[in-house]
Amino acid sequence: MAATATTLRRRRPGALVAAALAATLGLVACSSGDSGEPDADGAAELECSTESVANEQWRAAEPVTFSMLWTDWPETPVTEQWQLFDEIERRTNVTLELTNIPFSDAVEKRSLLISAGDAPQIIPLIYTGDERQFAASGAVVPLSDYVDYMPNFSHYVEEWELGEMLDNLRQDDGRYYMTPGLQEVSVPVFSLIIRKDIFDEVGAPVPETWEDLQAGLELIKEQYPDSLPLADGFEGASMLNYASHAFGTVAGWGFGNGMWFDEDAGEFVYAPTTDGYRSMVEYFRGLAADGLLDTESFTEANDGMGTVTEKFANETVFAASGASGTVQEFATALDAAGVTDYELVQIAPPGGEAGQVVEPRNFWNGFMLTADAVEDPNFCDMLHFVDWLYYNPEAREMLQWGIEDETYTTADDGTISLMPDYTLGAYNLNPEGTIDIQTDLGFASNVLAGSTESRTLKESYNQPQFVEYIDTVLSTRTPRDPFPRAPLTEAELEQASLLGTPLQDSVDTATLEFILGRRDMSEWDSFLTEIESQGLSTYVDLVNGARERAADQD
Structure with missing residues (x-):
């Protein structure tokens, strides 16, 4: 599979082992099973040399190496020098051996590797639904059999009341084969970013509904006749995703298998056949016909945000899809263009005929383990490790910020600040710093950071306006109920x-x-x-x- 992925081996000398940490952890057996073979109920008992406890540091008794699939974003290619991996090893005694694939065709190459049996043991960046084909073919581990060895995961599923959503991940055999990233608060990642100063200028309030948005866009068009004030930049897939729930349907990125659960009928129907889907299409068709929608942004590839950003800077677009980081991207472009006195606001997804409804987002990307992982003699340690990496709060803070008192500090009130020499360009944090904790050190990575987050951690690296966005969504929008399970053989x-x-x-x-x-x-x-x-x-x-x-x- 040389043409599909490259492997980066990481080895570190024993001097990096922190003996002091090991001394604080008892080396005890966490079960009395024999070889790890499944019992009559399908679960497996394991013999573990270390104990894992929720919210405590876990460390392997002996140095171990696990393999992981790593997706390289073009702007943040992984390097062997990243301090992230040294810090993971220092804390856990685990060395990661990476198989690298490019972001451009990561899903296809991931599938090829798993199907061919050549994938590494740990597969990150798995969203709910991604696991179905691999679960059905037996290519990945039924993680629900091993949650007893994942105390951090179990703790936060219970504390954040996510058990019902987790049950919806169970496949036809009653098991789930991935564990998702857990989010304490449910807010859509992508929504609408508006030039609030322009809406204020033309006398349009911040839109609460899609009808409000249309009225505001019409006023903007009158004032700025050369503009196409609304844009997406993701082939329409982003905007149709967060808009669809207000129309009582699913579309775009959230189309999934295309099914919508009809509560009245008590069965699934195909979303495009519903009245809500047609209403959504008619709404956006009307915007396009009236010159309010930048139709080019509905046909560009997903890397077309650069064009939308340029249009924002040129003041021909005044509202567009994006996430919290996109706000900063637009702001940087406006600054470079010499635009002053602007106000960018990420607003809650507008409501519609189905109400002030948003997609439930308590799950984010998680991971799978390939089937041959259970043959690893250190499989128990692997379970403890991924549980620590994905769900332990200190691990999550480290993955986002780096090393306390080296790359960042924490004030008495919990506020996190980067040390003077460090910056996080993606969020415009401490821009005068010379060492970027993401691109230079590997922290705040797209692969591992952001998967599981408390509300406090989510707010720690975002601008105050995003905190307001969270408050607005939580106080004015209702997450749509999850659909019933329908796992296929x-x-x-x-x-x-x-x-x-x-x-x-x-x-x-x-x-x-x-x-x-x-x-x-x-x-x-x-x-x-x-x-x-x-x-x-x-x-x-x-x-x-x-x-x-x-x-x-x-």
Whole structure:
């Protein structure tokens, strides 16, 4: 698989082992099992040389090496010199051996590695749903069998009341095969960023609904006739995702398998066949027709944010999709363009006919373990390690900020500040620093940081305006209820893929054509007939059959 991934081996001398930490940890057996083989219930008992306790530092009794898949972002390519890996080893006695894949086609290469049996043991950046195909084929570990060895994970699932959501990850055999990053507060990562000063200038309030937004955009268009004031920059996938919930449907990045649970009917329906999906399409079609939507931003590739940022700087776009870091990106561009006295605000996703509803976001990216990990003689240590790495609060702070009193300090009130020599350019923190903790040291990485976060940690590196965004979402928006489980068997997954993939391709194409005005809305029924001819009924029946089966199990 040389053409697919490269491997970076990391070895560190024994001098880096912190004996003082080891002295504080008792070396005790955490179970009395034999070889780690599954028992009659499917779970496995392990013999562990170290004990893992929630919210305490864990450390392997002897040096161990585990392999991990690492996705390289173009702007932050991993280096062997990153202090992140030294600090992980210093604290845990674990050396990480990395297999590197590029961000540009990470999902495809990850799948190839796992399917070929060449993947490393630890697979990060797994979002809920990513694990289904690998779980069905037995390529990954059923982590639910081993949660007794993951006390940090169990602690925060209980403390943050995420047990019901976790149960929804169970596959057809009743197990779950990934553990997600856990978020204490549920707020959408991507939403709408507006030039509030421009909205104020034209007399438009901060929009609470999509109708409010349209009214504001119309006023802006009158004042700035050459503008196309609303943009996305992610082929529409971001905006349609956070907009869809207000219309009572799913779309864009959140389309998933395309299913929407109809509470009244008590069954799944295909989202594009719902009235809510059509209403959403008609809304954005109207914006495009009135010159309020930058349609180019609905056709650009996901790396097209540069163009939207330039339009923000040129003051031809005044509202666009983005996350907290995008606010800083827009601000930097406006500063460089000489624009002064602007105010950028990330607002709560506007509401609509389905209410002030947002997508539940208490889960973020987590990890899987490949099936051969259980053959590792240090598998128990591996479970303790990933539990510490992903869910221990001190580990999470280290992954984000680095080393206390070296790269950052913590004030009496809990405020975290970078030391004078250090900066975090991605969030414009301490810009006068000369050492970037992300690009130079590996902390605040896209692979590991941000996965599991308390509200305090999330707020620690974001600007005050993002704290206001969190407060606004929590006080004015309601997360949509999770859908019922509908896990498919391996054979059903294959059938669902054969049906669902071409269906989604047709939906994506038609959605864009309708929004951009290339297809008249009078053809909507013809569109529904087209997807029905692609086996839609069979697909819907397949998912509802799985839902009924899961309900019987529950």
